[in-house]
Amino acid sequence: MMSQAAVSIGCILGYFAINAVIIRILGKKQESLEEFGVGNRSFGWLLNAFAYIGGWYTGTIYTGWFANAATIGVFAQYVIIYSVSSLFIMFFMARPVWVLGKVYGLVTQGDLIELRYGSKKFKFVFALLTFLFWSPWLILETKSIGYVVQAATYSSIGFNLGLIIVSAFVIGYCFLGGARASAAGGLVQGITFTIVGVLAVYWLIVRVYGGMGDMYDLVEEFNASLLTLGALGGKYWASVVITCTLGGYVLPGVFATIYRADSSRAVKKSVLLAPLAGILIGFTILSLGLGLGSFSDFPEDPQSSAFWISGKFGGPVMVGLMGILALAACMSTISAVLNTASVLIAKDLVGSLLPAKTNESLFKYARVLTVGVGILAILIATMDIPNLMFISLVMYDCTVQSFPAIFIGLFWRRANLPGVSVGFAVGCLFSLVGNLYPASIAWAGGWSGGMVGVVINVIIIVVCAYTCKPYHRVDELFNTVRTYKEVYSKKLI
Amino acid sequence: MTRKGLYALSTVIYLVLMGLITIPPVTQALDRVSPRILGFPFFQFFLVLVPVLMAVWLVVWFLWECKIDDANADRSKEKGGDVR
Numbered sequence: 001m002m003s004q005a006a007v008s009i010g011c012i013l014g015y016f017a018i019n020a021v022i023i024r025i026l027g028k029k030q031e032s033l034e035e036f037g038v039g040n041r042s043f044g045w046l047l048n049a050f051a052y053i054g055g056w057y058t059g060t061i062y063t064g065w066f067a068n069a070a071t072i073g074v075f076a077q078y079v080i081i082y083s084v085s086s087l088f089i090m091f092f093m094a095r096p097v098w099v100l101g102k103v104y105g106l107v108t109q110g111d112l113i114e115l116r117y118g119s120k121k122f123k124f125v126f127a128l129l130t131f132l133f134w135s136p137w138l139i140l141e142t143k144s145i146g147y148v149v150q151a152a153t154y155s156s157i158g159f160n161l162g163l164i165i166v167s168a169f170v171i172g173y174c175f176l177g178g179a180r181a182s183a184a185g186g187l188v189q190g191i192t193f194t195i196v197g198v199l200a201v202y203w204l205i206v207r208v209y210g211g212m213g214d215m216y217d218l219v220e221e222f223n224a225s226l227l228t229l230g231a232l233g234g235k236y237w238a239s240v241v242i243t244c245t246l247g248g249y250v251l252p253g254v255f256a257t258i259y260r261a262d263s264s265r266a267v268k269k270s271v272l273l274a275p276l277a278g279i280l281i282g283f284t285i286l287s288l289g290l291g292l293g294s295f296s297d298f299p300e301d302p303q304s305s306a307f308w309i310s311g312k313f314g315g316p317v318m319v320g321l322m323g324i325l326a327l328a329a330c331m332s333t334i335s336a337v338l339n340t341a342s343v344l345i346a347k348d349l350v351g352s353l354l355p356a357k358t359n360e361s362l363f364k365y366a367r368v369l370t371v372g373v374g375i376l377a378i379l380i381a382t383m384d385i386p387n388l389m390f391i392s393l394v395m396y397d398c399t400v401q402s403f404p405a406i407f408i409g410l411f412w413r414r415a416n417l418p419g420v421s422v423g424f425a426v427g428c429l430f431s432l433v434g435n436l437y438p439a440s441i442a443w444a445g446g447w448s449g450g451m452v453g454v455v456i457n458v459i460i461i462v463v464c465a466y467t468c469k470p471y472h473r474v475d476e477l478f479n480t481v482r483t484y485k486e487v488y489s490k491k492l493i
Numbered sequence: 494m495t496r497k498g499l500y501a502l503s504t505v506i507y508l509v510l511m512g513l514i515t516i517p518p519v520t521q522a523l524d525r526v527s528p529r530i531l532g533f534p535f536f537q538f539f540l541v542l543v544p545v546l547m548a549v550w551l552v553v554w555f556l557w558e559c560k561i562d563d564a565n566a567d568r569s570k571e572k573g574g575d576v577r
Binding site for chain 2: 021074077080081083084085087088091092198212213214216220222228230233236238239241247267269271272275276278279283359488
């Protein structure tokens with residue numbers, strides 16, 4: 001067992017060395033908040049593409065989602081649908097968000113909210129709630145690191161020690177290199193789990209089942225209900241896909257992806273790789289998990305089943321490789337969240353409370369906060385938090401409520417502050433109550449609290465649009481987007 | 494086609510594809526194992542088909558929009574304006 005662990009640990013250490021070298025080569029000295037938060041809006045499409053892919057695809061796809069594929073079947077593949085469908089929303093938003101970011105020097109999602117609705121107070125509340133709704137995912141990903149390291153090293157490195165070592169590495173490069181280091185890490189990590197990951201997992205599918213067709217035959221014979229939605233279908237399936245689609249594209253990290261590209265065309269070009277990666281990664285890994293329940297020695301803890309099947313059919317090298325893939329996905333997500341969250345807290349929260357602070361001092365706050373938020377995430381991740389996944393999903397339902405304020409505000413001049421603030425509050429209330437007390441929204445006939453909240457949120461925005469006045473600068477903003485002349489580059493990195 | 498027209502067309506395509514995979518009566522009709530299509534169980538086939546069609550449309554959308562932007566840029570150059 002020790003020699004197997006040594007092979008696996010060696011693979012992982014080698015990968016860390018490659019990461020460190022590439023981040024060092026692509027890194028730049030950080031001198032301003034704009035550089036630290038959005039890389040001075042200079043990223044070429046390829047760097048932005050893999051930084052985005054790395055940030056979007058979480059390590060839980062190799063643990064929690066993989067386990068779901070084995071236990072609830074094709075329902076787990078909602079991740080493929082929403083990952084691709086939400087890119088449509090990115091396409092719609094890319095030009096207005098990028099142009100406003102460039103012209104008005106926006107660095108965070110809160111900056112856009114303040115610019116569009118003209119309220120610092122709403123920006124503060126919006127940014128605070130968005131951060132709180134988003135933060136459980138940082139904890140989940142940090143916890144995933146512990147899981148992955150423990151499973152990939154045959155338990156020779158413990159859960160807590162593993163998550164501390166890997167998280168410290170990520171915090172270190174985010175502190176030193178900001179958005180550019182996070183993106184450079186995302187480039188290595190994204191390429192790893194997109195190209196190497198898909199090939200390795202497909203190889204495992206062939207080794208384990210003989211091929212895709214054989215896997216479907218096995219599942220149909222063993223438990224055909226895994227190939228359908230069954231009782232999980234209907235309105236519940238629709239609610240999950242729709243809320244994930246809408247919620248995914250109002251996460252603060254998505255705005256960082258748009259701001260840091262060198263043009264809106266670069267954003268769209270970088271996004272073109274994401275569906276391909278999403279379909280290939282999601283489909284192969286979840287297909288591998290689909291038939292594992294048919295094995296008599298399927299582990300009691302299904303979250304470690306990706307490592308169990310890798311060891312069973314590929315030995316310690318495959319376990320090490322699976323560890324690398326999962327760690328790559330975790331690290332790229334954590335670095336993206338850490339960088340965005342530290343800039344969000346510095347600019348939207350500290351900057352709103354202490355308006356006299358200059359961007360120079362907020363930059364220093366952002367760097368310190370990278371370490372602070374990272375250490376806090378490690379501390380919380382080492383605690384035993386029951387129902388963390390449930391908390392994260394409830395928070396996601398709340399995140400969706402910021403979609404109308406952002407999306408409608410970008411395309412409809414009449415959307416105004418009273419409408420979006422009341423709509424956001426009421427929407428969040430419905431999400432929380434609907435998730436905590438499902439009986440209270442039984443009248444919705446199976447639609448989730450998040451979906452009900454979004455519909456009511458939109459109705460409030462529309463009603464207020466015709467009863468209250470819009471922000472006086474709104475015409476100027478829309479004209480800026482319409483008339484801005486972009487310079488397109490073909491830069492890769 | 495103008496940029497507005499392209500965005501409107503994309504909205505329609507998006508709603509149709511999302512409808513195919515989310516509207517409850519439609520998903521309930523598709524939610525079967527047989528018959529297999531191209532080796533995929535019936536519902537699994539649509540779970541793959543919809544994102545693939547979305548990905549294809551995103552590429553078409555990108556190329557089409559680039560064409561519109563470039564045409565607008567040429568036109569504004571001829572007029573001496575700066576609207577893209």
